[in-house]
Amino acid sequence: MLKLNNVSVKYGSFTAVHxxxxxxxxxxxxxxxxxxxxxxxxxxxxxxxxxxxAVGEVLFEGEKINRKSAxxxxxxxxxxxxxxxxxxxxxxxxxxxxxGAYVHRRKKGQIKQSLEHVYELFPILKDKRHDAxxxxxxxxxxxxxxxxxxxxxxxxxxxxxxxIGLAPLIVEQMFEVIQKIxxxxxxILLAExxxxxxxxxxxxxxxxxxxSIVLKGTSAELFAxxxxxxxxxxx
Amino acid sequence: MSTISNRKIVIPxxxxxxxxxxxxxxxxxxxxxxxxxxxxxxxxxxxxxxxxGYTGYLSLAHAGxxxxxxxxxxxxxxxxxxxxxxxxxxxxxxxxxIGLIVGIIALRTKEHFFxxxxxxxxxxxxxxxxxWESLTEGVRGLIGIPAPANIGPIKFDNELSNYxxxxxxxxxxxxxxxxxxxSLSGRTYIAIRNSEDLAQTIGISTMKNKLTVFVLSxxxxxxxxxxxxxxxxxxxxxxxxxxxxxDLLTYLLVGGIGTLTGPIVxxxxxxxxxxxxxxxxxxxxxxxxxxxxxxVIFYPRGIVGGVSSLFQxxxxxxxxxxxxxxxxxxxxxxxxxxxxxxxxxxxxG
Numbered sequence: 001m002l003k004l005n006n007v008s009v010k011y012g013s014f015t016a017v018h019x020x021x022x023x024x025x026x027x028x029x030x031x032x033x034x035x036x037x038x039x040x041x042x043x044x045x046x047x048x049x050x051x052x053x054a055v056g057e058v059l060f061e062g063e064k065i066n067r068k069s070a071x072x073x074x075x076x077x078x079x080x081x082x083x084x085x086x087x088x089x090x091x092x093x094x095x096x097x098x099x100g101a102y103v104h105r106r107k108k109g110q111i112k113q114s115l116e117h118v119y120e121l122f123p124i125l126k127d128k129r130h131d132a133x134x135x136x137x138x139x140x141x142x143x144x145x146x147x148x149x150x151x152x153x154x155x156x157x158x159x160x161x162x163x164i165g166l167a168p169l170i171v172e173q174m175f176e177v178i179q180k181i182x183x184x185x186x187x188i189l190l191a192e193x194x195x196x197x198x199x200x201x202x203x204x205x206x207x208x209x210x211x212s213i214v215l216k217g218t219s220a221e222l223f224a225x226x227x228x229x230x231x232x233x234x235x
Numbered sequence: 236m237s238t239i240s241n242r243k244i245v246i247p248x249x250x251x252x253x254x255x256x257x258x259x260x261x262x263x264x265x266x267x268x269x270x271x272x273x274x275x276x277x278x279x280x281x282x283x284x285x286x287x288g289y290t291g292y293l294s295l296a297h298a299g300x301x302x303x304x305x306x307x308x309x310x311x312x313x314x315x316x317x318x319x320x321x322x323x324x325x326x327x328x329x330x331x332x333i334g335l336i337v338g339i340i341a342l343r344t345k346e347h348f349f350x351x352x353x354x355x356x357x358x359x360x361x362x363x364x365x366x367w368e369s370l371t372e373g374v375r376g377l378i379g380i381p382a383p384a385n386i387g388p389i390k391f392d393n394e395l396s397n398y399x400x401x402x403x404x405x406x407x408x409x410x411x412x413x414x415x416x417x418s419l420s421g422r423t424y425i426a427i428r429n430s431e432d433l434a435q436t437i438g439i440s441t442m443k444n445k446l447t448v449f450v451l452s453x454x455x456x457x458x459x460x461x462x463x464x465x466x467x468x469x470x471x472x473x474x475x476x477x478x479x480x481x482d483l484l485t486y487l488l489v490g491g492i493g494t495l496t497g498p499i500v501x502x503x504x505x506x507x508x509x510x511x512x513x514x515x516x517x518x519x520x521x522x523x524x525x526x527x528x529x530x531v532i533f534y535p536r537g538i539v540g541g542v543s544s545l546f547q548x549x550x551x552x553x554x555x556x557x558x559x560x561x562x563x564x565x566x567x568x569x570x571x572x573x574x575x576x577x578x579x580x581x582x583x584g
Contacts, residue, residue, distance in 0.1 A: 048436050074438030086433045088426055098419075099426060103438035105419060152438060 001026045001187055002047070002078070002156050007056035009039075009046050016042040018211045019056070024156065029178070029188045031198040033222075033232055034208030040191035041083055042211075044158050047189075048080045049073040060156075075103045079154025083161045083191075085141040087148075089134030093125055096133045096144050100151030111151070118147035121177055139170040146177065156187045163194045175201050195232030199223050253402055257395055267394045273506040274401045275462045278408050280486045280498035282455025285412065287484075288493035289421065290448045291428030295480050296337070296353040299360030300453040302475030304330045304460025306364060309377040309470050319384035323461055330457025331450050338449035342442065345431075357477055365472040376471035380464050397466055404462060408455060409495075415451075416495060424448055485523070489530060491537030500538050 002024040009017040017039040024030045032040045045051040047058055049070035058066040065073055074080075079100075087096050097118055101111045119126040122143040128136060133144055142162055149157055159178065163171040171194065179201045182188050192198035199205060199219045207215035207228060215225065222228050260266045279301055287293040307329045311322035337356060344352050364371050371377065383391040383400060391397055415421050423444055426434045431441050464470050473479075482505075490501020505523075512519045534541035 050432055050435065069440070070432075070435035071438045071440040074436065080436040082433060082436060086430060088422075088429050088433075090425065090429075091422065095422060099422060100437050102419075102423070148437065 001061060002189065003059040004043070004047070005057050005059065007043075007046060007053045007058065009042050009051050010054045011051075015054075016211055017046070020206075020213050022206060022213070024187060024189055026155075026187055027182075027185070028203045029182050029190060029201055031195075031202040031205040031219075032189070032191045032208060033193070033195050033198065033205055033228070034191075035193065035231075038208035039211040040208055041160055043208075044080065044082075044160050044189075044191060047073075047158060048078060071103075074152055074154075077153075077155035078158065079149040079152045079156070080158045081145050081149035081160065081162065083164065085138065085145045087133040087141055087144055089132065091133055092130050093133055093136070093144055094129040097125075097147050097151055100148030103152055110153075114151050114153060118150055121150075121180065122147060139166050139174070142166060142170075142174060143177075146174075146181075150181065150186075154186060156189060157181070159188060159190045161191055161193065163192065163197060171197055193232070195222075195228065250406065254399075257398060262395065264394050267398050269506065269510055271394065271398045271401050271466060272463075273502050274398075274405045275459055275466060276483065276486060276506065277498050277502045278405055278462065279456050279459035280483050280490075280502055281408050281412055282452040282459070283483050283487055284492065284494075284498050285415070285424075285455070286448050286452035288487065288497075289416065289428060290424040290445060292342070292445065292449070293350045294341075294353045294449070294452065295350055295477070295484075296341075296357035296360065297452075297456050297483055298477065298479035299357040299475050300330055300334060300456035301460040301463070301479060301483075302360065302364055302470075302472070303333055304457030305464035305470045305474055306371055306377070306460075307457070308461040308464045309380045310370065312381050313377055313379055319381055319465070320386075323383075323465070326461040327454060327457050330460070331454045334450045334453025334457075335446070338446050338453075342445050342449060354477070357475070357480055361472060361475040361477070364475050371472070374472060376469060377464075378469050380468045380470065382468065383465050401462055401466065404458065408458070409499075413495060420444075420447075485527060487537075488527065489537055491539030491541075494536060494539040494543075497537050497539045504538070 002022075004020055004022040007017060007020050008015060020039075020043065022030070022032075022043070032043065034040050042051060046053055046066070049065070049068055049072070053066050056066075057064050060073075060076055060078060063076075065076065065078075068076075088099065091099070094115070097115060098111065101114060104110055104114075119129075124140060125143055125147060128140065133141065136144065146159070146162065149159075162174050162178065166174065175197050178188060178190070182201075190198055190202065199222055202219045204218045205216065205222050206213045207222070215222070215228065217225070256270065257267050279297065282300075283294065283297050304326050307326035308322055311317045311325055312319055315322075317325070341349060341352055341356065365373060367373070368375075382397070385391070389396065391400055415424075423434070423439055426437075426439060427441055427444060434441055460474070463474070486501040486505050487498060488501070489505055490499065491497030509519060512522065515522075530537065536544075
């Protein structure tokens with residue numbers, strides 16, 4: 001469904017991502033593991049069209065998308081939930097969610113349905129729908145960010161570190177919801193440092209180090225791998 | 236929801252006040268003249284507000300577009316002897332088309348670079364008007380621009396009729412702005428100001444939206460310029476000078492950038508203050524400079540922003556008193572609320 005072939009991304013003369021190959025099949029949850037600055041976010045920026053690959057190509061459903069602009073890529077069906085819960089703080093929760101449906105802005109009925117769906121996943125957001133997004137707690141903001149990405153009805157959702165800065169209990173809830181979204185038919189590409197939680201729900205994973213993929217395999221394989229255990233699980 | 240019912244009363248009262256203003260001054264031509272001029276400036280300030288206040292792109296070429304609107308009208312009526320309203324319409328089209336071409340290039344830059352680029356551009360527009368004597372008469376300026384032509388039985392041969400003409404245009408501009416700000420387009424522009432990357436990742440075509448705003452902003456500048464030319468009936472290259480851009484920017488900053496009523500408040504205040512301080516023409520910047528600096532430090536959203544956060548604070552204190560028993564909010568929550576409120580004014584002010 002989503003494929004990166006020999007992709008390298010440069011910021012000026014600095015190579016942030018070097019010659020990576022990633023394949024995401026329909027219905028999967030795929031996790032990208034790695035420390036800060038390993039190249040996960042750059043990979044996401046490249047898929048969503050914010051950064052252009054210097055070498056290689058990005059394919060979505062067989063179509064080359066690396067020359068397309070970010071908004072066109074959203075229309076094709078790749079939704080992104082950016083790192084650090086970036087919301088529009090001045091807008092209310094509901095306005096934030098509605099902004100997520102920007103590409104469907106003429107389909108009022110569909111937007112209403114999507115909104116109800118998000119409120120089913122995160123009932124607390126319904127109570128807070130008129131509150132300014134900036135006034136919510138970290139966990140709630142992350143819910144809005146995920147909900148907003150869902151509003152565009154993506155075929156693939158990119159989730160950049162959804163667990164960052166959240167309490168363990170909330171992290172658990174968040175991953176449960178991600179699993180639920182996946183079961184409802186959305187393919188998920190997840191970037192995480194919390195390997196323990198991520199590998200539990202993922203089908204397969206790639207390990208990033210200094211901009212390259214050093215290891216790939218099914219979740220079970222990665223979970224059993226000594227180096228991964230040492231570096232990311234701490235056992 | 237008292238704000239909404241308040242607004243329903245306040246807006247008609249303000250409009251009535253504006254309509255009967257000339258009567259209240261007993262048709263004092265001087266006062267009506269200054270008022271008409273400030274209405275004309277307000278239209279230009281609204282254009283700047285949409286671009287700089289809501290979308291986050293500070294254009295310093297605004298006076299250039301104001302001058303293009305004014306000169307288009309002047310040249311078409313004085314030199315080409317065109318029908319006034321046709322020339323008026325064409326002036327708006329010319330300004331917008333130039334805005335479109337310039338926008339495509341200028342919007343490739345961001346933030347400071349956009350401001351610097353448009354600053355240079357504004358100066359180039361001024362130089363072109365100043366030096367292209369065969370077209371613009373250079374420093375001599377264009378003299379004898381006709382007053383607006385009659386619309387049926389309505390004549391625009393005195394201060395009073397011009398006042399109402401400009402007022403109608405101003406009300407239309409405010410209405411259009413209100414509709415834009417309270418629509419998805421308005422939220423889209425705020426989203427772009429918030430973060431362009433984020434806006435793009437939710438599927439907003441930022442270039443298309445920014446270009447729309449830029450052209451709209453130049454359209455308002457052109458409208459303001461054309462009205463100015465037909466009201467003052469004489470224009471020189473000075474109206475395109477950078478000084479005018481900074482005047483407009485001052486009106487906007489004092490009133491409240493990114494607020495709906497800011498341009499009206501700021502323009503009225505500064506224009507009338509300048510009138511009172513006319514004897515101190517050279518020293519007035521000594522007064523405005525420090526006031527502006529203090530205002531930006533303490534009330535970054537101008538007078539309108541400051542006043543509305545004051546109201547919000549009073550109201551939330553009031554509601555807190557009435558709900559302390561039932562809800563018992565923590566102090567922390569209140570702090571958060573205050574922070575978000577100041578953001579909220581962006582839309583509501």
